[in-house]
Amino acid sequence: MKITIIGGGNMGGAIARGLTQGSLFQANDITVVDIIEAPLKTLSNFNNQIHTHLGDYSSIAFADIVLLAVKPWLILESIRNIKPYINEKQILASVAAGISIKEMSDELNKEDKKDILPAIFRVVPNTAVSVCKSMTLIASNNASAEQETLLLNIFNELGWAILIEENKIPAGTALTSCGIAYLFKYIRAAMLAGIEMGFYPQQAQDMIIKTMLGAGYLLNETKQHPEIEIDKVTTPGGITIKGINELEANGFTHSILQAMRVSNLSNTED
Numbered sequence: 001m002k003i004t005i006i007g008g009g010n011m012g013g014a015i016a017r018g019l020t021q022g023s024l025f026q027a028n029d030i031t032v033v034d035i036i037e038a039p040l041k042t043l044s045n046f047n048n049q050i051h052t053h054l055g056d057y058s059s060i061a062f063a064d065i066v067l068l069a070v071k072p073w074l075i076l077e078s079i080r081n082i083k084p085y086i087n088e089k090q091i092l093a094s095v096a097a098g099i100s101i102k103e104m105s106d107e108l109n110k111e112d113k114k115d116i117l118p119a120i121f122r123v124v125p126n127t128a129v130s131v132c133k134s135m136t137l138i139a140s141n142n143a144s145a146e147q148e149t150l151l152l153n154i155f156n157e158l159g160w161a162i163l164i165e166e167n168k169i170p171a172g173t174a175l176t177s178c179g180i181a182y183l184f185k186y187i188r189a190a191m192l193a194g195i196e197m198g199f200y201p202q203q204a205q206d207m208i209i210k211t212m213l214g215a216g217y218l219l220n221e222t223k224q225h226p227e228i229e230i231d232k233v234t235t236p237g238g239i240t241i242k243g244i245n246e247l248e249a250n251g252f253t254h255s256i257l258q259a260m261r262v263s264n265l266s267n268t269e270d
Contacts, residue, residue, distance in 0.1 A: 001029060004063040006078050008032040008039035008052070011095055012069030014130040015158065020047055021132060022157035031059040060085035065154075067123075068094040075099045079107045086118060091147055093121035097173065101141045101166055119143035121151055122166060124173055125158065126180045134159035135176040139166035174263035182259055187212065 003025060005012045012032060020027045027049035033056065034040050040052035053059060060066050060082050070078050075096045086092065086108065094104060101120050109117065124137040136155040140148050140163070148163055155161035164172055187208050194204025219226060234241040247253075 001025065001064045002031070002062060003029065003065040003067060004031040004033060004060050005067045005069055006033050006057075006082065007069035007074075008034040008036075008043055009069070010127075011125065011129065012067070013039055013043055014127075015067065015069060015095070015125070016043055016050060017046055018129060018132045018158045019154070020050065022154075024154055024157060031063065033057055033059065057082050057085055061087075063090065065091045065093065066118075068092070068096060070096065072096040072098050076103065076107045079104060083108060088118050090118040091121060091143070091151070092118045093123050093151065095123045095125060097124065097177065101139065105141065117142055119147045122169060123151070123155065124169060124177055125155065126177045128180060129158050132158050135180075136161040137169060137172040137176060138163050139169055141166075171264045174260045178263040179260075182256065183212070 001024065003019070005016055008016065012034075016030055016032050019025045019030055027047045028051065031051040031053065032040060032043055033053045035055050037054055040054060043050050044052055051059065066082065066086065068075055068078055075094055076099075092104070092108070099122075101122050104120055104122075105117065108120075120141045121143065122139045125134040126136070128134045129136070134155070136159060138148075138151050138155065138161055140151070143151075152161050152163060162172075187205065190208045191201060191204045194207065195201055199207070215229075218224075218229060222229075230244070234244060
């Protein structure tokens with residue numbers, strides 16, 4: 001099985017590097033195409049068995065999966081560039097935020113490719129894909145169950161993946177792709193508190209990150225509602241309940257809700 005990734009920048013490069021560490025692709029099954037030489041050199045330095053091509057899309061004709069990893073405003077132009085090489089047996093996937101499957105399909109169906117429609121996927125990883133820990137959202141059109149399973153397997157090797165309806169992508173993006181930034185904001189705020197209380201920044205960061213990882217693993221393993229775990233550490237008259245009440249008094253829950261709502265609304269398609 002072969003994959004061609006269009007775009008070798010932050011996201012495309014991270015995906016290519018991650019795939020070399022999984023079981024579904026060998027490095028020489030991966031081709032990355034870019035119009036800029038620098039990211040291709042970076043990938044070649046990482047693993048010289050990854051095929052890299054500067055502005056040459058011909059490898060798409062031999063790919064089982066074509067992954068568009070360019071900026072959203074370049075997606076439709078990229079589809080125009082690759083149309084001569086696309087066939088109905090392939091999988092075409094995009095990791096560009098905000099570009100719908102219909103927009104990709106409409107562009108692909110223009111002119112001489114009107115009767116050729118591959119399985120089209122919309123994929124939304126987050127930046128943790130660079131360390132194979134992304135929470136990735138996947139939506140599909142014209143895809144078989146086997147193709148959907150294949151995409152899930154690929155992105156499960158880069159973290160965790162879930163198949164959802166495309167109309168839920170904006171809300172899911174707020175939770176995962178935007179959500180990772182909100183977690184970083186909490187880490188940064190807690191670091192400031194740690195520094196104020198006498199810890200060096202790296203010490204505070206390490207403690208906070210490990211605490212956050214532990215909380216995530218705990219809920220993932222037990223499947224408990226967060227409130228049950230909160231109740232376990234909020235003893236009557238204790239320091240934790242005082243801190244939680246202070247968070248709520250300053251609008252913690254409301255701020256998170258509003259951030260998610262704004263991210264969802266900003267991403268909603270017409």
